[in-house]
Amino acid sequence: MGARVVTAAVRISLAIALLALAGCAAPVVEPAATARHVPSNVAYGNDGARMHLFIFDPNEPRSLADRKAIARRTIALEPSCAWVDAPDDVLIEATNSQGARFIETMLVAPLRCSRA
Secondary structure: OHHHHHHHHHHHHHHHHHHHHHOOOOOOOOOOOOOEEEEEEEEEOOOOEEEEEEEOOOOOOOOHHHHHHHHHHHHHOOOOEEEOOOOHHHHHHHHHOOOHHHOOOEEEEEEEEOOO
16 A cells, blocks of 8 residues: 555656646747737837837737747848847736737837838
8 A cells, every 4th residue: 555655646746747847838839820010119228129019810819928929930030120128027018008908919029120
C-alpha cells in the first residue's frame, strides 16, 4: 500500500509541475491571424514613436498576449516600422480608452515608422 501512495504522490507532483510549466508557454496564436494598424497623432516617448491602433477580427476576442504576438508578427513583416517595447499597463490603458466593447479586439501600441 505504501508504494501506491508514493506512486500517486509522484503523479500528482508531475501533474502540478506540468500545469506550472504550461503557464510559462508562449501564447498560442494561429499563424494566419493578422491585424491592420493605423497611426495616431499621440507620441510615445521622445524618439519618434507614435501610438498605433491595431484592429483584429471583431468576431474573435483575443487575450492581450495573443494580440501583442499577432501585432509584433505583423510589424516584423513591415520594413518601415519597428515595434517599441512598452509596459503592458500602457498598452492596456491606451486600448481601454477606445471603449469597453473593443478591449479584446483592438490593441493600441507604440511603433516607430519611417515614411519610406
